[in-house]
Amino acid sequence: MMSVPPSWFMALGALLFAIGAAGVLIRRNVIVMLMAIELMLNAVNLTFIALSRSLGSIDGQVIVLFVITVAAAEAATGLAIIIAAFRNRETVNADELNLMRW
Amino acid sequence: MMTAPFPALGLILLLPALGVAFNIFLGPRLGRRAVNFAGPAAIFIAFGVGCWAFATLLAMPPGSALTVTLWPWIEAGSFHVDFALRMDALSAVMTLVVSGVGALIHVYSAGYMAHDEDYARYFAYMNLFTLSMLILVLADNLLLMFVGWEGVGLCSYLLIAFWYTNPEFAYNGRKAFVVNRIGDAGFILGILTLVYVLGAHGAWTLAFTDMRAHRDILAEVWAPFGVPVATVAGLLLFLGATGKSAQIPLYVWLPDAMVGPTPVSALIHAATMVTAGVYMVVRLNFLFILSPTAMELIATVAGVTSFFAATIAIVQPDIKRVLAYSTISQIGYMFLGAGVGAFASGIFHVMTHAFFKALLFLCAGSVIHALDGEQDMNRMGGLWRKLPITYATMLIATLAISAIPGFSGYFSKDLILESAFNSGHFKLWLLGVITADLTSFYMFRLIFMTFHGSSRVDPHRAEHLHESPPVMTIPLFILAVLSIVGGWVNLPKGLLWGDAFVRFLAPVTGTYHPMIEVSGAAISLIALASTLLGILFAWLLYIRQPELPGRISDALAALYRTLLHKYYIDELYNLVVSRPLFWIAGPVLARRVDKGGIDGVVDGSALTVENSGEAVRRVETGNVQHYVLVYLFGVIAIAAYYVYLVIR
Numbered sequence: 171m172m173s174v175p176p177s178w179f180m181a182l183g184a185l186l187f188a189i190g191a192a193g194v195l196i197r198r199n200v201i202v203m204l205m206a207i208e209l210m211l212n213a214v215n216l217t218f219i220a221l222s223r224s225l226g227s228i229d230g231q232v233i234v235l236f237v238i239t240v241a242a243a244e245a246a247t248g249l250a251i252i253i254a255a256f257r258n259r260e261t262v263n264a265d266e267l268n269l270m271r272w
Numbered sequence: 273m274m275t276a277p278f279p280a281l282g283l284i285l286l287l288p289a290l291g292v293a294f295n296i297f298l299g300p301r302l303g304r305r306a307v308n309f310a311g312p313a314a315i316f317i318a319f320g321v322g323c324w325a326f327a328t329l330l331a332m333p334p335g336s337a338l339t340v341t342l343w344p345w346i347e348a349g350s351f352h353v354d355f356a357l358r359m360d361a362l363s364a365v366m367t368l369v370v371s372g373v374g375a376l377i378h379v380y381s382a383g384y385m386a387h388d389e390d391y392a393r394y395f396a397y398m399n400l401f402t403l404s405m406l407i408l409v410l411a412d413n414l415l416l417m418f419v420g421w422e423g424v425g426l427c428s429y430l431l432i433a434f435w436y437t438n439p440e441f442a443y444n445g446r447k448a449f450v451v452n453r454i455g456d457a458g459f460i461l462g463i464l465t466l467v468y469v470l471g472a473h474g475a476w477t478l479a480f481t482d483m484r485a486h487r488d489i490l491a492e493v494w495a496p497f498g499v500p501v502a503t504v505a506g507l508l509l510f511l512g513a514t515g516k517s518a519q520i521p522l523y524v525w526l527p528d529a530m531v532g533p534t535p536v537s538a539l540i541h542a543a544t545m546v547t548a549g550v551y552m553v554v555r556l557n558f559l560f561i562l563s564p565t566a567m568e569l570i571a572t573v574a575g576v577t578s579f580f581a582a583t584i585a586i587v588q589p590d591i592k593r594v595l596a597y598s599t600i601s602q603i604g605y606m607f608l609g610a611g612v613g614a615f616a617s618g619i620f621h622v623m624t625h626a627f628f629k630a631l632l633f634l635c636a637g638s639v640i641h642a643l644d645g646e647q648d649m650n651r652m653g654g655l656w657r658k659l660p661i662t663y664a665t666m667l668i669a670t671l672a673i674s675a676i677p678g679f680s681g682y683f684s685k686d687l688i689l690e691s692a693f694n695s696g697h698f699k700l701w702l703l704g705v706i707t708a709d710l711t712s713f714y715m716f717r718l719i720f721m722t723f724h725g726s727s728r729v730d731p732h733r734a735e736h737l738h739e740s741p742p743v744m745t746i747p748l749f750i751l752a753v754l755s756i757v758g759g760w761v762n763l764p765k766g767l768l769w770g771d772a773f774v775r776f777l778a779p780v781t782g783t784y785h786p787m788i789e790v791s792g793a794a795i796s797l798i799a800l801a802s803t804l805l806g807i808l809f810a811w812l813l814y815i816r817q818p819e820l821p822g823r824i825s826d827a828l829a830a831l832y833r834t835l836l837h838k839y840y841i842d843e844l845y846n847l848v849v850s851r852p853l854f855w856i857a858g859p860v861l862a863r864r865v866d867k868g869g870i871d872g873v874v875d876g877s878a879l880t881v882e883n884s885g886e887a888v889r890r891v892e893t894g895n896v897q898h899y900v901l902v903y904l905f906g907v908i909a910i911a912a913y914y915v916y917l918v919i920r
Contacts, residue, residue: 191904194897194900195897195900195901195904203896203897264895264896264897265895267896268893268894268895269894270892270894271892271893271894271895
């Protein structure tokens with residue numbers, strides 16, 4: 171069986187990360203920004219898994235488990251904050267949630 | 273020389289200290305009767321202890337001293353000063369005068385302040401003053417003496433400005449304080465000079481006995497100045513004395529100090545505090561005697577001051593101001609005695625002056641009290657019928673200050689003039705004789721204007737004109753007796769017990785060696801003639817021809833005005849010293865340096881921070897995506913750096 175070379179995984183991971191970063195920077199909807207962050211996290215996960223496999227080390231897979239845990243927590247708290255903000259401001263537009271400024 | 277420990281000396285200080293505490297903390301609560309009792313009682317008991325110590329001292333051989341070290345005070349390496357008291361002949365005399373006259377004046381105050389609401393504060397200050405003065409005279413070292421010196425200065429300020437709600441009184445209090453500070457600066461520099469020079473030779477002490485033992489060091493020429501150490505230290509210390517004892521050039525505060533309650537003027541500004549400078553010079557006689565320059569200066573300043581102040585006194589209309597200038601003049605006599613080397617005669621005059629000048633002030637106070645605050649002699653006259661006791665006692669004091677034979681002032685003033693003549697200071701002696709003439713003139717002018725002639729009293733005041741109560745007149749009686757007999761302790765040589773007082777002081781003050789021997793009787797007769805001439809003039813001008821003084825002052829208007837305005841010295845000092853200082857303090861230091869310079873730097877740096885913060889805070893947009901972008905750039909930069917490290 172022909173195995174996929176690690177560089178392909180790395181390229182895919184980098185591409186996904188770039189898409190996620192672009193999403194965070196460009197989109198104004200906070201929920202979409204949160205989804206883009208998930209995408210970035212999973213891009214990193216993919217890279218870890220690929221390198222773990224090609225290097226024959228279990229370390230990368232362990233870290234991925236942690237990342238998944240943190241991502242779940244982040245999604246929960248992030249959505250809670252967004253709901254709270256929406257109740258107060260009736261918007262989820264990042265441009266309008268700018269109270270913390272000069 | 274024998275010294276014996278005598279712990280009870282501490283009591284002499286403790287009792288007034290307890291009086292202060294009592295009057296401050298309990299006085300206002302326990303009321304007037306308690307304060308009127310406790311204030312004088314503290315001083316009376318201290319006087320009793322002083323008498324006990326004095327009796328003990330008299331029983332010991334001449335030159336003995338009683339000492340007590342209460343506690344070690346300053347220990348800095350080899351430098352060592354104790355809180356120690358020492359009563360030798362000199363401090364014994366001063367202690368008795370201070371506590372004795374002080375006690376009488378405390379009693380008198382109970383009557384004088386009978387209508388004042390602030391009696392507790394008054395007696396607290398008076399006790400504090402007595403405490404400070406006793407520290408000053410009992411101190412066994414220069415530093416402790418300085419504590420007392422400053423203490424009496426503080427009390428002087430507090431009591432001059434006792435009625436502080438009057439802005440003029442408060443101003444005069446500050447004036448006294450500031451002028452005294454100038455003198456005290458000299459005193460401190462004098463102490464530092466002594467510490468420095470004695471310390472360089474390993475004598476780390478300021479005790480009088482130790483300093484006396486090291487006087488060979490003080491006699492040496494001090495290289496930086498090219499004069500003996502004693503001259504430098506002596507001149508600086510004498511500057512302090514001119515401040516405290518109101519001599520030229522720092523006498524200006526004393527006449528203005530007369531706004532305080534009259535018993536205060538009697539105790540502080542006549543009998544005790546203002547003689548502190550004389551006491552200090554006599555106490556350090558071993559130092560001053562090493563410096564002919566300093567001695568010459570003291571004698572000259574003293575002689576000139578004594579004459580100068582007397583000329584002002586002859587035209588002043590305010591009864592207390594006449595006495596104030598008279599005090600300055602008499603202290604001049606004391607310094608003259610010390611300056612010509614007859615230290616004991618200076619102290620003798622301190623003592624007799626304390627009696628008769630305290631009496632004069634208390635009598636003046638009695639007159640002022642009777643006239644409900646009137647001090648202008650132009651609105652007195654003919655009072656002797658209404659105030660017979662005051663009149664009689666004041667006449668005795670006047671005879672004493674005029675040096676009429678038999679009265680105390682005669683013996684002391686004569687001794688000083690004789691010493692001045694016999695030490696070859698003929699000019700100063702002549703000045704002293706003329707001053708004696710002026711003295712009797714202005715004193716009898718005061719008596720005649722106040723008690724004789726027709727009454728010029730305000731009719732409203734004349735109605736309730738009354739002699740003072742016994743609490744005020746009894747001290748007058750006692751002081752009147754002392755004004756007569758006080759001088760008998762030192763008679764001319766060869767008469768009865770002779771110069772007992774001078775011999776008693778001799779172990780401390782040294783013996784006066786006249787350069788020439790002229791019969792004391794001849795000198796005395798000249799001074800007496802001068803005095804009688806003064807009385808005659810006063811009688812002519814103020815009894816015989818009452819319209820003459822006005823004609824004379826009209827004829828010599830310029831001179832009269834100059835004297836009335838005290839030679840315009842206050843105006844001169846204002847122009848030369850105060851105005852420039854206020855200018856430096858106000859427009860220059862306050863506005864330019866402080867507001868402009870220091871505030872400029874402080875405000876400027878604050879403003880710079882504020883402005884830069886204002887500029888930079890725009891970075892904080894509050895938009896989360898901006899922060900993410902910056903964060904991303906940061907990550908990329910760090911990543912790029914590591915990539916660079918690898919591919920390098």
